[in-house]
Amino acid sequence: MSYVPNTDADRAAMLEAIGVRNAADLFRDVPEAVRFPELDLPAPVSELEVLRELKELSEYNVDLEHAPCFLGAGAYQHFVPSVVGHIISRSEFYTAYTPYQPEISQGTLQSIFEYQSMICALTGMDAANASHYDGATALAEAAVMAVNVGRGKRRRVVVSAAVHPEYRAVVRTYTQGAGLVICGDDGNPFDLEALVELMDADTACVIVQNPSFLGYVQEPSTLRTLAKAAHDTGALLVISADPISLGLFAPPSEYGADIACGEGQALGGGLNFGGPYLGYFACREQYVHKMAGRIVGQTVDQRGERGFVLTLSAREQHIRREKASSNICSNEALMALAAAVYLTALGKSGLRKVAELCYHKAHYAAQRLATLPGYELHGQGTFFHEFPLHCPRPVQEINDYLLNEWGIIGGYDLGRNYPELANVMLVCVTEVTTQDEIDTLVEALQDIEEAL
Amino acid sequence: MVKYAEDRRYMPSHEWAKLEGEEAVAGISDYAQDELSDVVYVELPAVGEEFAKGETFAVVESVKAASDVYMPMTGEILAVNTELEDSPQLVNEDPFGAGWFIRFRPSDPEEYQALLDAKAYEKHCQEEAERGG
Numbered sequence: 333m334s335y336v337p338n339t340d341a342d343r344a345a346m347l348e349a350i351g352v353r354n355a356a357d358l359f360r361d362v363p364e365a366v367r368f369p370e371l372d373l374p375a376p377v378s379e380l381e382v383l384r385e386l387k388e389l390s391e392y393n394v395d396l397e398h399a400p401c402f403l404g405a406g407a408y409q410h411f412v413p414s415v416v417g418h419i420i421s422r423s424e425f426y427t428a429y430t431p432y433q434p435e436i437s438q439g440t441l442q443s444i445f446e447y448q449s450m451i452c453a454l455t456g457m458d459a460a461n462a463s464h465y466d467g468a469t470a471l472a473e474a475a476v477m478a479v480n481v482g483r484g485k486r487r488r489v490v491v492s493a494a495v496h497p498e499y500r501a502v503v504r505t506y507t508q509g510a511g512l513v514i515c516g517d518d519g520n521p522f523d524l525e526a527l528v529e530l531m532d533a534d535t536a537c538v539i540v541q542n543p544s545f546l547g548y549v550q551e552p553s554t555l556r557t558l559a560k561a562a563h564d565t566g567a568l569l570v571i572s573a574d575p576i577s578l579g580l581f582a583p584p585s586e587y588g589a590d591i592a593c594g595e596g597q598a599l600g601g602g603l604n605f606g607g608p609y610l611g612y613f614a615c616r617e618q619y620v621h622k623m624a625g626r627i628v629g630q631t632v633d634q635r636g637e638r639g640f641v642l643t644l645s646a647r648e649q650h651i652r653r654e655k656a657s658s659n660i661c662s663n664e665a666l667m668a669l670a671a672a673v674y675l676t677a678l679g680k681s682g683l684r685k686v687a688e689l690c691y692h693k694a695h696y697a698a699q700r701l702a703t704l705p706g707y708e709l710h711g712q713g714t715f716f717h718e719f720p721l722h723c724p725r726p727v728q729e730i731n732d733y734l735l736n737e738w739g740i741i742g743g744y745d746l747g748r749n750y751p752e753l754a755n756v757m758l759v760c761v762t763e764v765t766t767q768d769e770i771d772t773l774v775e776a777l778q779d780i781e782e783a784l
Numbered sequence: 785m786v787k788y789a790e791d792r793r794y795m796p797s798h799e800w801a802k803l804e805g806e807e808a809v810a811g812i813s814d815y816a817q818d819e820l821s822d823v824v825y826v827e828l829p830a831v832g833e834e835f836a837k838g839e840t841f842a843v844v845e846s847v848k849a850a851s852d853v854y855m856p857m858t859g860e861i862l863a864v865n866t867e868l869e870d871s872p873q874l875v876n877e878d879p880f881g882a883g884w885f886i887r888f889r890p891s892d893p894e895e896y897q898a899l900l901d902a903k904a905y906e907k908h909c910q911e912e913a914e915r916g917g
Binding site: 621644646647651652655 | 824825827845846848849850852
């Protein structure tokens with residue numbers, strides 16, 4: 333049976349219409365010599381042999397099951413309870429796309445509604461959407477939303493230099509052509525208060541990451557000052573927050589945030605070679621009509637029974653057309669489900685426990701590492717599960733040695749994004765990191781000084 | 785039966801304006817609310833904002849559309865109908881009364897004369913309906 337729908341007669345008609353004799357004529361622009369090159373392929377092998385070969389190749393990869401990992405910088409290794417994989421692998425969930433029809437999608441809609449409710453509980457915000465692609469696009473949507481809250485009249489977006497460098501790049505890419513001025517991130521990443529000076533009547537929002545990209549938890553008093561300065565000029569405070577940290581530290585609502593968003597990968601998502609990830613997004617009720625993306629709402633059906641529907645859809649592109657403020661009509665439903673199952677499995681105290689373990693282990697690591705000659709913590713303050721560590725030599729050199737000689741994945745080289753932070757490594761420690769692994773890292777770093 | 789109140793004037797884009805001394809009130813017509821069907825949300829401007837005639841000053845969302853609402857006369861917003869926040873259905877129930885959108889101070893009262901009177905507006909609506917909206 334042929335799977336190509338057009339017949340020989342169809343093809344002949346099409347070729348005639350465009351004035352060529354046969355399909356090969358379409359490739360005349362490709363030089364004859366390279367048109368059909370001899371491919372140097374090995375002889376065919378059996379499935380068993382292919383599997384063996386691929387398995388062998390895959391073993392060249394370094395994976396987290398075998399290598400202790402101190403790399404975070406926006407993607408975090410956390411324990412994922414097996415129930416998460418089981419639930420999201422149910423075909424009712426993993427095959428479902430955006431649930432337009434409430435008549436047949438109550439299960440999916442309810443799971444999204446519960447996810448939204450949990451994001452609200454975590455951030456202290458009034459309403460959450462069904463999610464965005466990842467933390468970076470969620471932040472870009474926050475900037476766009478803030479501009480729309482200002483009716484497009486406020487064109488300035490003030491961003492802290494301690495926001496993830498890739499998120500800042502995405503905000504710029506996302507808003508290019510919109511005539512926005514994105515500023516503030518050429519300043520000192522440790523000086524949040526300096527942003528107050530940058531806010532004026534043209535400012536739509538100020539964006540802060542908490543804990544910062546450098547690992548530090550921002551002072552609540554500073555954040556409140558920033559919130560007040562923003563609100564006094566009619567701008568919004570946007571917070572990008574690691575969701576696990578919210579198990580331990582104050583939610584964005586407590587220090588005046590208007591929009592809270594961030595990367596939800598840490599919530600049962602695993603690292604997955606970089607995706608799919610999850611952008612969570614929540615805001616205060618007064619701005620809900622400006623929020624992008626799908627929102628699932630709870631309602632009652634004709635018989636008065638609880639049900640779920642997509643709600644406030646007049647915000648969206650299929651109704652608002654060219655006047656829509658965002659073209660996001662979809663979400664990361666499967667990853668949102670993973671987050672909801674993860675949070676449900678852990679519960680309130682479980683999430684706090686995970687956050688506490690991250691915090692205490694990271695502090696144990698910082699304390700041990702800072703005792704090494706030439707190593708010290710860069711900056712000061714409370715940090716969560718990551719901290720900048722000043723090293724006696726280039727971070728890349730250390731990381732190569734750690735990986736090749738000790739099988740350890742080192743931390744993030746902050747010099748890549750912050751020239752003033754050359755030789756500063758962002759070390760990440762989560763609840764999955766063992767004391768033994770931390771002690772081994774200390775030992776390995778001592779070894780480097782002797783070896784190099 | 786769609787009503788065309790005679791004590792005010794209209795824009796072809798279905799907003800009405802009614803003069804009250806130095807001030808004016810604006811909203812959308814009965815014909816407009818009927819076309820939109822159930823209004824679920826009205827986004828109103830801030831008091832003190834100024835709009836030129838024809839500029840978008842509000843957005844009305846119904847179950848089937850989101851539409852910009854245009855300023856019938858140049859002016860400064862003096863008050864907005866905050867009742868619409870919780871009761872957007874007032875726009876459907878009483879578009880010429882409790883469903884008003886804004887109270888504003890026209891900078892050029894002469895602009896009022898350029899708007900359509902009830903008869904001309906009714907004719908305009910009938911033509912629009914015949915053309916299929």
